Amino acid sequence: MSRRMSPGDAVWYLGENRVNPMTISSIMWYDRPVDVELLRARFQERLLDRHPIMRQRIVPSRLPGLMPLWVDDPDFDLDVHISEHRLPAPGDQATLQEWCSEERTIPLDRTRPLWHVSVLQGYRGDGGAIHVRIHHSIGDGLAMMALLLTVVDEFDPMTVSVQDRSIADLVSNAFGTGTQLFAKGAHLALHPGELKDVARDGAEMAEWAGRLLAPQMVQRTVLQGTPDGTKRMAWDPDGFDLAEVKRIARANDATVNDVVLTVMSGALHRYLADRDAMVDDIAMMIPVNLRRPGRPLPRNLGNRIGLLPLKLPVASDDPRERLAILHDRMQELKDSPAPVVSRMLIVTTTMFTPVVERGIHRLNQLRSTGVLTNVPGPQLPLHIGGSQLLGTIGWGGMTAHLNLSAAFVSVNGQIFPGLVTDAAITPDPEQVLAHVASEFELVVEELGA
Secondary structure, three states, X not given: OEEEOOHHHXXXXXXXXXXXXXXXXXXXXXXXXXXXXXXXXXXXXXXXXXXXXXXXXXXXXXXXXXXXXXXXXXOOOHHHHEEEEEOOOOXXXXXXXXXXXXXXXXXXXXXXXXXXXXXXXXXXXXXXXXXXXXXXXXXXXXXXXXXXXXXXXXXXXXXXXXXXXXXXXXXXXXXXXXXXXXXXXXXXXXOHHHHHHHHHHHHHHHHHHHHHHOOOOOOOOOOOOOOOOOEEEEEOOOOEEHHHHHHHXXXXXXXXXXXXXXHHHHHHHHHHHHXXXXXXXEEEEEEEEOOOOOOEOOOOXXXXXXXXXXXXXXXXXXXXXXXXXXXXXXXXXXXXXXXXXXXXXXXXXXXXXXXXXXXXXXXXXXXXXXXXXXXXXXXXXXXXXXXEEEEEEEEOOOOOOOOEEEEEEEEOOEXXXXXXXXXXXXXXXXXXXXXXXXXXXXXXXXXXX
């Protein structure tokens, strides 16, 4: 069985290059060794049987202008895609980060379905960890988190969905395609007085298309350069208290996301100050979920995200000032059609020639240092057999010469920060991570009252 890849998924396949494979990495760590046979059974029942795309490989089109094909792999073998290893001594956090960094550096095998799971035993003594790598063309990072959580004991098939109500409402209020567009046209034929509102909305969408395509005027930094493809990972396995972050957000009439962005901006301020390389802003891309709330994951998964440009005010050493700036900038994005326009542009670039598409990716590189993600997960204890999930972190793929991927993932009352960088540009992501911890302490002290 075969089917043509959608443009929204093909953009992640065609945008891959040697130094930046479009791989989503997700790492989960547990208090006990992971039961590999149980994990294989869960993957078979809850992923492979429900989502046939996990058994399919990609075949490039022989005709120009056509999308690649998803084709069933006749030689599919689950044992090839799930492997078990013992971490070398001492099996500590640095050992796990080094192992996962090396795996992240290696592109997935394009002759097989583009995913692999490494079960790593002996983490921090008697614990275990899982490193899942999935190609971005199969689905976006938000969908992948929901997908991977189906393997836990607490999985309920009636509740597996990816939601972001604020963004979903925005999409539902924006102009759609197909039947939605036809219905809108019929309504306007009966109510011509509303045409002025359509013109205004159309002009706003056109304005945002220009803003998303054109590079932001930001200074280049030591966090930008020419990557060589060697990836470095660092994350905090203990994280910080989600309740504390929520308390700070409430005290300052802000959101959890605003507080997280404030912490990250402060960490980058410290990193740049240490290197006498301060700039006013650092531009990052923020993924947003465009699925309608409550919808289950489709059988073929797929990508339903937009990418929003956000300038982090790294020049300020005042967390209160940074919080106010970031709150205003995020509010502007939330009140705009930018998420919908971004999605349209992502899909449309796939229709261009490779030369034009690479040009658009270079524009994105000029205006951005990387990707910054804040992902809320289940706030309850999760298990695989007798092993309890202690934490999780994950990052999506990057295009062109982007260097930095930062993530904040919350699960069971904790927020876990982490980074992926290219060693040729930023060989020391653990230094940025240390600044994240220091900045969180400052934010609690300054904004927690």
